Amino acid sequence: MQAVEAANDRGPMACHLYSLIGYAQMLDTCGRGERAAAVRQEALALLTELAATGERKSWSGYQASYWAVLLSFSGADSERSTSGGPRPPSGATPMQWSPDAKRRYFESRIALRERVDTLAPRAAEDPDQHLAELVRLHRVLTVRSAVYWEHRTHMFADRVHSLFDDGVRLARRLSRQHPADGTPALAKILIDRSTFHTAAREFGPALDDFCQALSYLGEAD
Template sequence: MTVADQFQADYESEVWARTILLGSRPPRPDQRVEAYRILAASNPRGYGARLARALVGLRYADGDRAPIEVQLGRLEDACAAVELADPQDPGHGRLVTDVLGTYQRLLYSAGRRAEGLAIRARIASTPGGDRVSYALGLAEEGRHAEASEVLTEVPDGTGQHDIAWNRFALTAQLDMAGRTAEAVAVLDEVLGEDLGRMSAGTGSVATVFHESVWRAALLDRAGRESDAGAARREAMALLRRLAATGEPKNWCGAQYSIAGTLLSAMTWDTGHHDPGEPRPPYGADLMHWSPDLRAHYGENSGLAACGCVDPDRPPRPVPDPAGQDAPLAEAAVAHRRRAIRIGTYHLWRRGHQFLETALPAFDDSVTAARRWHASDDRAARPALVRALTERAVLLAAGHQFQEGLSSYEEAVRLIG
């Protein structure tokens, strides 16, 4: 082909591309991609961003019908197109976040976690980029000190998730990094603000109760027994208020996600993770966990056996996770682990319907702890206190305040 022939072919391709894009009918997603690909070849800065967004749009238009490797290939092309776009464009930062954010989520879904984390790091390095997702990715790899450092650097009011949620994640990651005293200080900030909203009638009493219970657990871990006792008394007063008068308002469904997040954060020690296996980014809403980890958390915790993964399936009895002949201590630990996972997942997945299948698991946890306590009061007392407290948290989230109060009062009496 001569130079003149090539020029003519390029010209005709560009005419086709412009005609497709400016026609009276919207182009198909694949036509839009091809048209922008042609135009970006001659004007990358002018059309790179549009090509990138068209490729992302094609991925969503196809849904999961295309093989995941095909979807990843398209998003790799989209990331390459981002590099062609004008970095001085006012929307460039948003473009990077949107395109690379879609790519990293698919990488995690495909189990390519290291590559997904690398993309999150790249997004975080972009001015205004999402640093919270990068921090949660670090947390999932057990890099809690690094995660807490990144979260500390996230300025308030940046629109990256939510200020309170970021502080929940920071509190949990500091605690898991062994910096529990700092974790208490961060949670105190959140608790102080929520107490102010509660007093003004613009905040949930149950949420403040959950935060107070978490604070008591942190203070216990920090060796501040007297302060932990005071925190439990404050939590008790809040739960008695709820048992007497209920919540003054019917708050939005976010209260269930908050309760599940705090429940898992205050009980992160129940988790069992094999070496090299990702772990939940405690303190973060399940919505912000990586897709593969969220699925793994549900499918490998007894949830599938009781119908918890699919909320439209009726619940079924769950086999004893420790086996009928397991030692009492081992059974108590296994039942507690299962209860926490079911409760955390259901509070996020099923909203106000979570008690139907979550509460029996917490009742089983308390029963297993009682059996151990009956045979060894001294060794098992902390386990029974934890099981009763966790059931109280779940019941309070379900607005069964009187039953929650009975469970929490017994836990506090056992502590003495």
């Protein structure tokens, strides 16, 4: 649907891009790596056009909300199952979440921030033991913060830019420490930041991050 709408100038190219990236992640999860790589090449072509010319026409701005919904969906793979409360419904905007799910999801950012800050010095001292968990927790914090702020202000990029940058730095450390596990994690977090840049209409940096991610995945031309 997003492909048809973008091709006929009835929908933003950015939303088509987010759909392609999310689809590729789903294919990876299902073990269909070759098809996922092909879909990422479609995303690359679309992002290259965005970086060169921007959107073909002006849109109302719902692209960022669409991005946040898909980001919360993709971020679920970094979370661990917990009991004792409702989870947000996949694919729904925060406006459609129950009050309990919304409160639990967003208020968890405080505890996540504390856990990340506590774990950071331990990861510096003993990266073999703690760095991978720090990267995972930081991604959960970043995703939840991005969804929170996008829902509340059009200036969301200023609130979460540093979180995406910090996540990439941590993932680079993990990639150097444990290439087998860390390099795929770095690629994933670079793609996260690429979609963030796209939502902020920073298409050049978005393309740079996406190309780096493809190189780490072994999918660069």
